[in-house]
Amino acid sequence: xxxxxxxxxxxxxxxxxxxxxxxxxxxxxxxxxxxxxxxxxxxxxxxxxxxxxxxxxxxxxxxxxxxxxxxxxxxxxxxxxxxxxxxxxxxxxxxxxxxxxxxxxxxxxxxxxxxxxxxxxxxxxxxxxxxxxxxxxxxxxxxxxxxxxxxxxxxxxxxxxxxxxxxxxxxxxxxxxxxxxxxxxxxxxxxxxxxxxxxxxxxxxxxxxxxxxxxxxxxxxxxxxxxxxxxxxxxxxxxxxxxxxxxxxxxxxxxxxxxxxxxxxxxxxxxxxxxxxxxxxxxxxxxxxxxxxxxxxxxxxxxxxxxxxxxxxxxxxxxxxxxxxxxxxxxxxxxxxxxxxxxxxxxxxxxxxxxxxxxxxxxxxxxxxxxxxxxxxxxxxxxxxxxxxxxxxxxxxxxxxxxxxxxxxxxxxxxxxxxxxxxxxxxxxxxxxxxxxxxxxxxxxxxxxxxxxxxxxxxxxxxxxxxxxxxxxxxxxxxxxxxxxxxxxxxxxxxxxxxxxxxxxxxxxxxxxxxxxxxxxxxxxxxxxxxxxxxxxxxxxxxxxxxxxxxxxxxxxxxxxxxxxxxxxxxxxxxxxxxxxxxxxxxxxxxxxxxxxxxxxxxxxxxxxxxxxxxxxxx
Amino acid sequence: xxxxxxxxxxxxxxxxxxxxxxxxxxxxxxxxxxxxxxxxxxxxxxxxxxxxxxxxxxxxxxxxxxxxxxxxxxxxxxxxxxxxxxxxxxxxxxxxxxxxxxxxxxxxxxxxxxxxxxxxxxxxxxxxxxxxxxxxxxxxxxxxxxxxxxxxxxxxxxxxxxxxxxxxxxxxxxxxxxxxxxxxxxxxxxxxxxxxxx
Numbered sequence: 090x091x092x093x094x095x096x097x098x099x100x101x102x103x104x105x106x107x108x109x110x111x112x113x114x115x116x117x118x119x120x121x122x123x124x125x126x127x128x129x130x131x132x133x134x135x136x137x138x139x140x141x142x143x144x145x146x147x148x149x150x151x152x153x154x155x156x157x158x159x160x161x162x163x164x165x166x167x168x169x170x171x172x173x174x175x176x177x178x179x180x181x182x183x184x185x186x187x188x189x190x191x192x193x194x195x196x197x198x199x200x201x202x203x204x205x206x207x208x209x210x211x212x213x214x215x216x217x218x219x220x221x222x223x224x225x226x227x228x229x230x231x232x233x234x235x236x237x238x239x240x241x242x243x244x245x246x247x248x249x250x251x252x253x254x255x256x257x258x259x260x261x262x263x264x265x266x267x268x269x270x271x272x273x274x275x276x277x278x279x280x281x282x283x284x285x286x287x288x289x290x291x292x293x294x295x296x297x298x299x300x301x302x303x304x305x306x307x308x309x310x311x312x313x314x315x316x317x318x319x320x321x322x323x324x325x326x327x328x329x330x331x332x333x334x335x336x337x338x339x340x341x342x343x344x345x346x347x348x349x350x351x352x353x354x355x356x357x358x359x360x361x362x363x364x365x366x367x368x369x370x371x372x373x374x375x376x377x378x379x380x381x382x383x384x385x386x387x388x389x390x391x392x393x394x395x396x397x398x399x400x401x402x403x404x405x406x407x408x409x410x411x412x413x414x415x416x417x418x419x420x421x422x423x424x425x426x427x428x429x430x431x432x433x434x435x436x437x438x439x440x441x442x443x444x445x446x447x448x449x450x451x452x453x454x455x456x457x458x459x460x461x462x463x464x465x466x467x468x469x470x471x472x473x474x475x476x477x478x479x480x481x482x483x484x485x486x487x488x489x490x491x492x493x494x495x496x497x498x499x500x501x502x503x504x505x506x507x508x509x510x511x512x513x514x515x516x517x518x519x520x521x522x523x524x525x526x527x528x529x530x531x532x533x534x535x536x537x538x539x540x541x542x543x544x545x546x547x548x549x550x551x552x553x554x555x556x557x558x559x560x561x562x563x564x565x566x567x568x569x570x571x572x573x574x575x576x577x578x579x580x581x582x583x584x585x586x587x588x589x590x591x592x593x594x595x596x597x598x599x600x601x602x603x604x605x606x607x608x609x610x611x612x613x614x615x616x617x618x619x620x621x622x623x624x625x626x627x628x629x630x631x632x633x634x635x636x637x638x639x640x641x642x643x644x645x646x647x648x649x650x651x652x653x654x655x656x657x658x659x660x661x662x663x664x665x666x667x668x669x670x671x672x673x674x675x676x677x678x679x680x681x682x683x684x685x686x687x688x689x690x691x692x693x694x695x696x697x698x699x700x701x702x703x704x705x706x707x708x
Numbered sequence: 709x710x711x712x713x714x715x716x717x718x719x720x721x722x723x724x725x726x727x728x729x730x731x732x733x734x735x736x737x738x739x740x741x742x743x744x745x746x747x748x749x750x751x752x753x754x755x756x757x758x759x760x761x762x763x764x765x766x767x768x769x770x771x772x773x774x775x776x777x778x779x780x781x782x783x784x785x786x787x788x789x790x791x792x793x794x795x796x797x798x799x800x801x802x803x804x805x806x807x808x809x810x811x812x813x814x815x816x817x818x819x820x821x822x823x824x825x826x827x828x829x830x831x832x833x834x835x836x837x838x839x840x841x842x843x844x845x846x847x848x849x850x851x852x853x854x855x856x857x858x859x860x861x862x863x864x865x866x867x868x869x870x871x872x873x874x875x876x877x878x879x880x881x882x883x884x885x886x887x888x889x890x891x892x893x894x895x896x897x898x899x900x901x902x903x904x905x906x
Contacts, residue, residue, distance in 0.1 A: 155860075155863065158863035158864075158866070158867055159859065159862055159863040159866060160866060266730040266733070266734060267730070267734055270734075327738075327741050330737070330741070331734050331737045331738055331741070332734075334733075334737050335730050335733045335734040335737060338733050339726070339729055339730045339733050340726075340730070365737060365740060365741050366740060366741060366744045367744070368741070369741045369742065369744040369745035369748065370744055370745070370747070370748045372745060373745055373746075373748035373749055373752075373849070374748065376845060376849065377752065377841075377845055380834075380841070380844070380845055381841075384834045384844070385834050385835045386834045386835070386840070386841035386844060386845065387764070387834075387835060387837060387838060387841050388752065388756070388838075388841050388842075388845070391761045391762065392761070392762050392764070393761075393762065393764050393835065393837060393838075394756060394760070394761055394762065394764030394765050394766075394767075394837035394838030394839070394841070395756060395761065395838055395841065396755065396756060396759050396761055398755075398759075399751075399752055399755055399756060402751070402755070403748055403751070403752070406748075
């Protein structure tokens, strides 16, 4: 098994990557200045970002393998697990899915901190009804940075750390299908985040995360950060999608039939389909935008044969499935964790899988509801209204599967379970408000208001981030070998749950009172509600600080080793020792039982871990 | 429930067979992503052509580049894919494989050079409306991908040493033929749209 990329003469690590990226950036700027058609530096900035990214990846070691192939050298990757040990492996190009999962986790948490600080700045500026704290131009730049950073994070926050770490363990595999692609999907994220953050040096970008032309055509160089940063995330989504899907299709252990696949893996599977197919459309749209800004093409210039509606269609054809890229893994987490703590089989397993696929399928047919207020042909509105409302059916099915599992269960109210219950409460509000917004008259009235902003945050923060916390408390003991403090965990849950609802529920009211989003000034009559929300937002941020404190306290001060299976769960990832061995399983397991067969008389153990030697295909 | 298993001479053989299967699966998944990528460009083509905003889909006097020249590029791309396809289906180490793979490489380089030359001599500027934009973007995206595929083809040629290709190194070779064929097929669709329909 390949555990790390072959190393060449130069040391391959992020420092080398950064040292190469800096001249790479300036070389790009120089080339852009030399050959660019305009005086506005867009060509130079975009080329600079691209060359810096390639140079960074080369420094980390990604070009070793293709260059070795191209020049006919012997390709001898490192296969000795001893070479992939120690803390240093987290700072190298590792091909071990467990290392990549931890790399993702740390990076995403740091990005979450940055995005959270952005949110605090936004709320601070809304303490007063005029724009004295943050002038209008800076405010919209702040909104853009916060939104895109959070979109980056939420695209990967579950699939990155937990998908990469857990999927092979849950399906009985020793590795991922394409470890280099898996590593690439991670190593493009730090450059994407840095490039996006670099937009601040150019004054940010004024479009928010949607990047609508003609504003994005006219914006300064901060928009180039948006283009390249988002394109890198598209690369991450595609590479991750290919790797995850091929892994689940081709590396399941014997006996791991499709009907025994853990529901979390189904969540990752459906998400990966969406990422794989939606991200290329975004990439194409971004290339068109970059060409408009650098080569003077006219894709989005209505006065010269283009149309801004082209962007709106392409962007939302990606953008709406993207929303389900956020939430499908969260559904998977909830349906995965609840049976373990309800000590009951997952009620309606197959129905839950159908629900996941139903959401994934319908997500391709709803994108134009984002264009209700953009002037699309009225004849199209009913179809997209109905298709959007239809999506509440598979979502409701997933809800019912979870509630059915809880029905008459003797629930173990552990910290992960509390976050699952919090998810159900929050997402119900987010989902129902979404049904309202899918209705054309309501959408036309509320689209630009804080109502839609509150809806979105209820689904993503109240949904996905609560699921993330459930996953963190549930699986981090397996991933890190250390238990988290349950007392601090409980305090964290209640603090976060109350602060979240106190922050975002009033925003529905603020929206109904016609406070527009993305605007830094508002009617003075709304100052009381806004101050309430801002203080609640500070408290919400404080709950995240408490979570970070719990991590530090539990890992470094208490350091209580985690048992191999602290939750007494049946699923396969809990049957391996903690810490997880380098090759996951000494022998490929033979799966003989389902992961949720709790309370079933004479239920067989989930797998025979002393199974066969060698690799095999599907179940 | 019966558990489907397979036996191999050694664990290493099993890994190789598994990898071949994974690469095949991964290739098809990648091609799925590629279809959506090019579909976005085709959508741009039909959308802007149908809207014809400001009557500027094609400004006055703007026409498609030479159909004959475009056909030459297309034929080269098809020959590249065809030569590699035939080569990759022959047993490793045979003369046909050793002959056809470098031929495919030369044809692939020729495709990129001819397409690059055409891009510099289009007869219209980027600012001349919707059609020039779509032509430049779609053809440019296609040729960049074809160039990357050709570079990978080069790596397959260099890896096929005198001792013949080993099964471990051949594993991406068979599936890679599908990528070249796919790109050639995209070239056909692009030709129809950009030279005949557009």
